[in-house]
Amino acid sequence: MANAATHDHHDHHDHHAPQGFFQRWVMSTNHKDIGTLYLVFALLMFFIGGAFAMVIRAELFKPGMQLVQPYFFNEMTTMHALVMIFGAIMPSFVGLANWMIPLMVGAPDMALPRMNNLSFWIMPFAFLLLLSTLFMPGGGPAGGWTMYPPLSLQGESIAYVVFAVHLMGISSIMGAINIIATILNMRAPGMDLLKMPVFVWSWLITAFLLIAVMPVLAGAVTMLLTDKYFHTNFFNAAGGGDPVLYQHIFWFFGHPEVYIMILPAFGIISEIIPTFARKPIFGYKAMVFAIASIAFLSFIVWAHHMFAVGLPMGAEIFFMYATMLIAVPTGVKVFNWVSTMWGGSMTFETPMLFSIAFVILFTIGGFSGLMLALAPADFQYHDTYFVVAHFHYVLVTGAAFSIMAAAYYWLPKWSGHMYSETWGKIHFWSSVISVNVLFFPQHFLGLAGMPRRIPDYNVAFANFNMISSIGGFWFGASQLIFLGVIVHCVWFSKKKAADRSWEGAKGLEWTVPSPAPHHTFDVPPVIHDDELAHGNTDH
Amino acid sequence: MTSGGIGRRLVSAWTAGVVLALSGGAAMANPEPDQLNMTKGAAEWSPYGMHMVALWVCVVIGIVVFGAMFVAMFRFRKSRGAVAEKWTHSTKLEIVWTVIPVIILIFLAKLATGGLTTFADTTNSEMTIKVTGYQWKWRYDYVEYKGKPVDRVGFMSKLEESSDRTRQLRSNLDPEKIQVDGYKTYLLDVDKPLVVPVGVKIRFIIVGGDVIHSWWVPALGWKMDAIPGIANAAWTKLKEPGVYRGQCAELCGQDHGFMPIVVKAVPKAEFEQWLATQQDEAKVQQAAQTAQANPATAPQG
Numbered sequence: 001m002a003n004a005a006t007h008d009h010h011d012h013h014d015h016h017a018p019q020g021f022f023q024r025w026v027m028s029t030n031h032k033d034i035g036t037l038y039l040v041f042a043l044l045m046f047f048i049g050g051a052f053a054m055v056i057r058a059e060l061f062k063p064g065m066q067l068v069q070p071y072f073f074n075e076m077t078t079m080h081a082l083v084m085i086f087g088a089i090m091p092s093f094v095g096l097a098n099w100m101i102p103l104m105v106g107a108p109d110m111a112l113p114r115m116n117n118l119s120f121w122i123m124p125f126a127f128l129l130l131l132s133t134l135f136m137p138g139g140g141p142a143g144g145w146t147m148y149p150p151l152s153l154q155g156e157s158i159a160y161v162v163f164a165v166h167l168m169g170i171s172s173i174m175g176a177i178n179i180i181a182t183i184l185n186m187r188a189p190g191m192d193l194l195k196m197p198v199f200v201w202s203w204l205i206t207a208f209l210l211i212a213v214m215p216v217l218a219g220a221v222t223m224l225l226t227d228k229y230f231h232t233n234f235f236n237a238a239g240g241g242d243p244v245l246y247q248h249i250f251w252f253f254g255h256p257e258v259y260i261m262i263l264p265a266f267g268i269i270s271e272i273i274p275t276f277a278r279k280p281i282f283g284y285k286a287m288v289f290a291i292a293s294i295a296f297l298s299f300i301v302w303a304h305h306m307f308a309v310g311l312p313m314g315a316e317i318f319f320m321y322a323t324m325l326i327a328v329p330t331g332v333k334v335f336n337w338v339s340t341m342w343g344g345s346m347t348f349e350t351p352m353l354f355s356i357a358f359v360i361l362f363t364i365g366g367f368s369g370l371m372l373a374l375a376p377a378d379f380q381y382h383d384t385y386f387v388v389a390h391f392h393y394v395l396v397t398g399a400a401f402s403i404m405a406a407a408y409y410w411l412p413k414w415s416g417h418m419y420s421e422t423w424g425k426i427h428f429w430s431s432v433i434s435v436n437v438l439f440f441p442q443h444f445l446g447l448a449g450m451p452r453r454i455p456d457y458n459v460a461f462a463n464f465n466m467i468s469s470i471g472g473f474w475f476g477a478s479q480l481i482f483l484g485v486i487v488h489c490v491w492f493s494k495k496k497a498a499d500r501s502w503e504g505a506k507g508l509e510w511t512v513p514s515p516a517p518h519h520t521f522d523v524p525p526v527i528h529d530d531e532l533a534h535g536n537t538d539h
Numbered sequence: 540m541t542s543g544g545i546g547r548r549l550v551s552a553w554t555a556g557v558v559l560a561l562s563g564g565a566a567m568a569n570p571e572p573d574q575l576n577m578t579k580g581a582a583e584w585s586p587y588g589m590h591m592v593a594l595w596v597c598v599v600i601g602i603v604v605f606g607a608m609f610v611a612m613f614r615f616r617k618s619r620g621a622v623a624e625k626w627t628h629s630t631k632l633e634i635v636w637t638v639i640p641v642i643i644l645i646f647l648a649k650l651a652t653g654g655l656t657t658f659a660d661t662t663n664s665e666m667t668i669k670v671t672g673y674q675w676k677w678r679y680d681y682v683e684y685k686g687k688p689v690d691r692v693g694f695m696s697k698l699e700e701s702s703d704r705t706r707q708l709r710s711n712l713d714p715e716k717i718q719v720d721g722y723k724t725y726l727l728d729v730d731k732p733l734v735v736p737v738g739v740k741i742r743f744i745i746v747g748g749d750v751i752h753s754w755w756v757p758a759l760g761w762k763m764d765a766i767p768g769i770a771n772a773a774w775t776k777l778k779e780p781g782v783y784r785g786q787c788a789e790l791c792g793q794d795h796g797f798m799p800i801v802v803k804a805v806p807k808a809e810f811e812q813w814l815a816t817q818q819d820e821a822k823v824q825q826a827a828q829t830a831q832a833n834p835a836t837a838p839q840g
Binding site for chain 2 (some may be wrong): 063064065066068069070071074142143144148150151154237238241242243244277278279280281282283284285286308309310313316317320321324325327328331332334335338339341342343344345346347348356359360363364367368370371374375376377379380382383384444447448449450451453454455456457458459460461462463464504
């Protein structure tokens with residue numbers, strides 16, 4: 001494939017990163033630098049959100065209240081969720097999109113580079129606003145990340161939270177517009193839609209989800225704000241409003257939101273498994289179609305979060321059937337990953353290990369999801385630790401593991417160095433064992449009758465909570481290894497990465513030098529079908 | 540040690556966990572130490588059977604899919620000299636693994652729809668109790684029993700005192716010591732339980748007094764949200780006398796974790812006697828209140 005060397009009839013500043021820290025990192029309009037900013041920000045938030053989780057697990061270590069007041073405990077559960085969702089998982093996916101999509105479709109940069117700078121720099125301020133509430137006299141938000149009224153309206157910090165959510169929403173929508181514009185307009189000649197890597201497809205679909213639902217969230221929280229300060233009665237029963245209305249609006253955003261946090265992961269895994277299996281992805285078109293179907297279905301299943309609010313039976317049946325349907329395309333994806341491995345020639349470098357763990361553990365999260373979809377059984381599971389176990393299997397061993405896999409997979413391309421494989425594997429095994437010690441017992445706690453979001457519990461729940469807490473501290477500590485591996489790779493690793501860092505790696509990003517130069521693809525690359533990660537799809 | 544081998548061992552540990560989950564803990568109605576599975580419950584309607592079917596379906600699919608993965612990881616590894624094959628799709632296979640899950644889902648959907656229809660039917664109940672959730676206690680009002688309205692029987696039910704003292708931050712009191720009849724009831728006991736008869740279909744009307752709560756007693760097989768401005772309905776018919784414990788299941792503020800529910804199920808005759816005493820007490824109280832409210836009227840009248 002044509003090596004996309006920079007060529008020399010442009011002005012000199014095209015070839016180099018801007019001089020000076022401020023110029024380069026604050027004023028940046030370069031997709032790679034902004035991608036790095038997103039990833040660094042997400043990593044910071046991952047540790048902040050993780051610190052909140054450590055407070056939760058420490059308080060739950062044994063029965064009785066030892067460390068924090070119940071109200072502060074609720075602040076911790078709420079903040080942990082908000083920070084992890086909006087601060088860690090979503091921005092790291094956007095960072096990966098920024099870094100990789102232009103490289104994967106043969107574009108010189110994102111379509112709207114200055115908006116790209118703005119969409120990143122809004123976020124630190126949004127989180128400053130959100131996190132500052134913890135130091136205010138009334139305390140931070142403590143009504144759960146779902147902010148159900150009337151409880152959330154009792155909080156003193158609701159205005160700060162609402163404005164922070166608005167800012168995050170604006171940032172996400174701008175990011176999504178940028179990604180769609182880049183994918184639809186900036187592809188190199190010959191990079192047809194059905195030749196794009198699955199990761200690019202997954203982000204194209206995710207971006208449409210974001211644009212569709214972030215305004216819905218903005219609407220819902222704005223209604224909260226007017227209920228609190230302008231005497232409207234959207235959700236106030238005494239004034240003719242309906243608290244359940246909020247839940248419908250929130251989950252119309254909230255369910256697609258959970259797919260926003262997993263579809264890019266499907267894309268990442270679909271890049272990594274073929275690389276290390278040395279075999280193109282099985283059923284490329286089916287994979288793309290499955291992502292699209294899951295995205296469509298995500299819009300018509302929101303009320304499965306509300307089976308216990310007393311919906312009419314017809315509604316419960318509809319939402320139950322629609323939810324169960326999601327198992328079909330999700331199953332297709334899992335079967336296709338397994339088939340990609342079948343007949344391959346596999347090696348097990350760290351990104352592959354994380355991807356395999358993703359497939360297994362995400363599937364376990366999918367199983368508990370199927371069980372939760374059954375409305376009558378959900379009358380027992382709902383709002384218990386069974387649900388906590390379910391969505392952590394999906395979001396930690398799913399989304400977060402895929403991001404770690406992606407970080408190991410593309411670190412050589414980003415930094416120009418190979419990370420330490422030994423420490424990568426230590427990080428993997430430590431994480432994968434501890435995460436199961438952390439979350440698997442929570443299934444048992446939920447089934448035995450422990451509600452979620454409680455700071456203290458009956459002594460019957462003591463043993464599994466202690467095991468879960470030990471797993472939690474262990475998992476948290478394991479992530480320091482991750483930090484160490486990244487720091488070592490970027491600044492201290494002596495091992496230079498080749499352009500094609502992995503033997504089986506295919507796709508345009510591996511045709512540019514490692515580290516990827518500040519500007520790539522000034523001349524559109526030539527696309528060869530057999531160089532694509534998913535092989536020739538014409539047959 | 541190869542990575543595939545370690546992975547395999549992990550999965551067998553999970554399988555062992557699941558098998559354990561299925562064998563133990565089903566007989567008890569209240570949470571027991573190290574309980575792994577949902578209880579069968581004490582009521583006529585229970586989602587336990589469906590839960591077990593769904594669980595086994597997941598276990599079997601899991602064994603097949605993960606099994607295939609581990610075979611692939613063992614057979615098709617470069618270190619064993621495997622050479623990558625060229626095929627990238629198979630329409631026949633893809634049809635098979637779309638159709639089989641659909642059939643399984645139709646089976647599960649049929650089962651769940653049946654469960655839902657039964658649960659939604661609150662007609663033909665012989666008794667009505669209104670449950671109101673407040674921050675952070677429950678109110679129970681007996682509305683009607685066997686077609687007759689019940690006169691002013693209602694009370695608040697909140698966390699009993701020893702648990703309340705123990706749960707204060709750094710109280711240094713031992714939660715293990717709080718026991719009723721040998722059962723450790725820390726945070727699962729109230730000052731005044733809800734008393735209900737066995738073998739009677741009871742309809743619950745559930746509402747929220749301030750914020751949203753959720754009334755959940757696992758042994759009854761369901762939870763139902765208590766929402767301000769909305770009256771939700773659910774029913775139960777308990778099979779055996781006993782004390783069934785639960786908690787609020789919807790985040791409702793700082794003391795959400797300290798809002799237990801206790802349902803005491805007694806034989807019908809005993810219940811009727813209890814209800815009569817309560818009604819008498821209510822009458823006496825009402826008389827006393829009337830007298831207090833108008834102390835001057837009687838002598839002058």
